[in-house]
Structure formats: structure tokens, C-alpha cells
Amino acid sequence: MPAERVADLYRAYIDCLNSQDWENLGIYVGQDVRYNGVLVGLDGYRQAREAEFRAIPDLRFDVQILVADDTMVASRLNFDISPQGTFLGLPVNGRRISFSENVFYEFAEGKIASVWSIVDKAAIEAQLSAA
């Protein structure tokens, strides 16, 4: 698939997440999707994203950087959100925090097949300790 088409698909996937359009998630995410090396499957992937929206009512995925080739997308996502309770093991408790996630997606047959994500936990720790 041309890189531009992969990038367009990825942006549509992000729109799907932001509108919590779970019925259509399978348009973008493969049945046997892997997340950080673990086979989670489409159902597990959907459940994880739904749980995130429950724990973070103002969750929104904001693409700052997008690099695509014919099979991969790399994206830097910015978040400016207020997780309830603990988040990544940190006691955020509804405070508003800003951080980024640098994440790679491998596409196979037009759908996300593997995700490798790293969230900037150190940035969140710095904001909590400064507060």
C-alpha cells in the first residue's frame, strides 16, 4: 500500500478511537493484533482502549508527528488528560497531565497487526513531583 494511503488509514483509526466508535475498530485493527509483543487480539485491544476511556473521561489522541512507509506508521501522540486514580502505577488521581507516546504500528492486509508503544512515564513523574 502506498505510504500516503497507510497514513490516511492511520488517521481514520485515530478518528475511530476519538469518537469511541468501537463497532468499527475492526476496520483498522486485525483479529490477531499484537501489542508490545503480546498477542492481545482485536477483542483484547478493544477492551483495553474502552477501559482507558472509562479511566480517563477526557482522553483524546492527538497526532503530533506521523511518519509512514508502505507497511509501517510511526506516530508521536500528545495527551493533555486527567486520568482518574492510578495511571501507569502513578497516583494521578484526576490531576491534568501532559505527556507523549511514541508508537509504531505494523500493517498487514490493510490492518494494524503489531503495535510497539512507549509512553513518557518520566514526564508524568516530573509533573507529579513538581505539583
Next chain:
Amino acid sequence: MPAERVADLYRAYIDCLNSQDWENLGIYVGQDVRYNGVLVGLDGYRQAREAEFRAIPDLRFDVQILVADDTMVASRLNFDISPQGTFLGLPVNGRRISFSENVFYEFAEGKIASVWSIVDKAAIEAQLSAA
């Protein structure tokens, strides 16, 4: 610059780091390079990398994933290294740890102009607490 040429340049930059060829770092890194939003400059950038090699004698940059377009590179770097003392504020003390870094590079005039890096600190914490 075509994406393939940007990818080749990036691989040459990684070889430059791994061979600690500091005299030639300026071939790949711009004078006014920014790192995570901060203007560090070529000298500051070089000093930071040199300090890393001093603190981590077995440091080696290993590219697992590389996505490039005509101005950007996204790279997932794997590390299997033994930092002396503290590393990212964690008491590693020479233990061998494995982790990844997801990082974006913006090129301008054929050189790295901006870097946005996130290291998987949570993976390191998990290894230290399991030990």
C-alpha cells in the same frame, strides 16, 4: 531528500555513534539541534552521547524498526546494556538490562535538527524489581 536517502543517512549516523567517531558527528547532526524541545546544539549533543558511553561501557545502538519519509526518521532502538550507577534515576549499578527507545528525528539541510525521544523506563523498572 528521498526517504531512502534519509534512512541511509540515519544508519550512517548510528554507525558513527557505535564507533564513537565524535569528530564526524557534525556530518549528521546540525549545529542547532534540539533534543526533546531543548536547544542543546551539536556540542551539547556530542557531550551527552560521550557521557552515555562513559557511563555505559557496553553501549550499542541497535535499530529494530526504521520508518523514514523525505524529512523524518522514526526508529525503535533496542538496548541490551549494563549502565554503571544510576540510569534514568534508577539504581541499575552495572546490572544488564534490556529495553527500547522510540525516537523521532527531523532532518533539515541533510542533518538531524530535532529529536523527540522516549525511553521505556517502565521496562527497566520491571527488570530491577524482578531481580
